[in-house]
Amino acid sequence: MKNVLVLGAGQLARMMDLAGSPLNMDVKAFDVRTNNVVHPIAPELIYGDLTQGIAEADVITAEFEHVAHDTLEQCENSGKLFPSSQAIKIGGDRRLEKALLESCSVANAKHAIIATREDFNTAIEQLSLPIIFKSALEGYDGKGQWRMKSVEQADVIWQEMADFIVQSQSAVPQGIVAEQMIPFEREVSLVGARSTTGEISVYPLTENHHTNGILSVSLASAADETLQAQALDVFTKLTEALDYVGILAIEFFQIGEKLLVNEIAPRVHNSGHWTQQGADTCQFENHLRAICGLPLGNTTLNRPTAMINIIGEDRVPNEVLAIPSVTMHWYEKEKRAGRKMGHINVSGTTEAELATRLSALAQILDTNAFPDLLEFAKKYQEKINR
Known part of the structure; x- marks a missing residue:
């Protein structure tokens, strides 16, 4: 039997458990909200904290990419984490993601990284309208995104993004990725x-x-x-x-x-x-x-x-x-x-x-x-x- 610990206790961990059972795998999930290791289908069953979960696991994985970096480091140090903490971090930070795509010469939308109003102004000059702005962290299912169709929207959009950056609860500094909107099929x-x-x-x-x-x-x-x-x-x-x-x-x-x-x-x-x-x-x-x-x-x-x-x-x-x-x-x-x-x-x-x-x-x-x-x-x- 393989003991698998999933970072995250949502539906993806649940479906991993259902798929792993016929393979004689025991899948447990680390609930990042309660810091308890739980059963993916019956979360009322608690099996200790993260340290205990790591010790009892043969393999550790993640069901989402916005895992706290100290949690990833603790799991990485065990030698049991797949994919690596760096891969998971890249999936959770659009700035790292863009750097990976560029380093591998993989085609993607023309873009710019924004941290300041000066960066924002430069991005507008370098990219053609319309432009989509995406939060580097914490954005999913359409959240943390702004679309600019005319320069008249600049002040309003920048203020919304600046407020979003200031209010971020992430341990990693928040930022924005500006992308050329693509007229895709x-x-x-x-x-x-x-x-x-x-x-x-x-x-x-x-x-x-x-x-x-x-x-x-x-x-x-x-x-x-x-x-x-x-x-x-x-x-x-x-x-x-x-x-x-x-x-x-x-x-x-x-x-x-x-x-x-x-x-x-x-x-x-x-x-x-x-x-x-x-x-x-x-x-x-x-x-x-x-x-x-x-x-x-x-x-x-x-x-x-x-x-x-x-x-x-x-x-x-x-x-x-x-x-x-x-x-x-x-x-x-x-x-x-x-x-x-x-x-x-x-x-x-x-x-x-x-x-x-x-x-x-x-x-x-x-x-x-x-x-x-x-x-x-x-x-x-x-x-x-x-």
């Missing part, structure tokens, strides 16, 4: 694994759709070979540069036949949840295989699959379960607006069948809770019918 992501032996295996590129800055739908179907090869090349460069171990997700902007990296996530990723029903080996199992020194599982797409996030809702109509190949995944969270409460996976033997089932699902789900799903399903159906 779509956003896609690549989720892949690299093992302790350097073995690499990636899933097919996944198309992502966002609603109000939060991922709402991920669609996995047969990938364009040219784009898949580009994405694999980027994945290989980044993981080898970091000597990375585990699942890494890379979000891209597609512009014609070219991919630009938007951001990376050093962990199992929301856009990879479809792998639970669409591949032989899901991302959660492959992450555990990678960090525990086991051979990686098959990442081939078995059948076209879509993942729909359940956001801010604690129930959906039971009728969705009448649709073939629909699987529910609830996280047992307290209902809160904007919170990821669960997800739905739906598959088809062909893209046409998936499109039909996705449309049926969209007809049943509340349009207030899933505002863009019906339109997404309609466009997907039209694409398949061309």
Whole structure:
């Protein structure tokens, strides 16, 4: 049996536990809010503090990138942490992320780093409007972002960003990354694994759709070979540069036949949840295989699959379960607006069948809770019918 400690006690740790059990792995989670090691599915079960958790673990990993640096250092010193603390820090700081991309000669949006008003003014001069400003730390699901379409917005945006920087609770100084906004065709992501032996295996590129800055739908179907090869090349460069171990997700902007990296996530990723029903080996199992020194599982797409996030809702109509190949995944969270409460996976033997089932699902789900799903399903159906 392998004892695995996950830094973070959210839904990703929960799904790692569910995937690890058949492999005879005992997964526990360190709840950063209470500083207790708990069971990922039954957090009322407490197994001591971080020091005890590290001592009893064979391997340590993380479910999110904003882990306190002293916690990462303590885990790194044990020699059990995968991926490395540096890889996790890079995923949590856009400044470090941009430096990594540049050092690996990986295409990404033109950008500038901002810490002062002078930096801000220089960025506006160097980048063409529109510009998107992203917090270097603590930004996710559309939070900590500002869009500038005209120079008249400069004073207001700078004041908001300056207040944001001052109010930051991070132990690391907060900053802003300014990026040239890209007129991309779509956003896609690549989720892949690299093992302790350097073995690499990636899933097919996944198309992502966002609603109000939060991922709402991920669609996995047969990938364009040219784009898949580009994405694999980027994945290989980044993981080898970091000597990375585990699942890494890379979000891209597609512009014609070219991919630009938007951001990376050093962990199992929301856009990879479809792998639970669409591949032989899901991302959660492959992450555990990678960090525990086991051979990686098959990442081939078995059948076209879509993942729909359940956001801010604690129930959906039971009728969705009448649709073939629909699987529910609830996280047992307290209902809160904007919170990821669960997800739905739906598959088809062909893209046409998936499109039909996705449309049926969209007809049943509340349009207030899933505002863009019906339109997404309609466009997907039209694409398949061309």
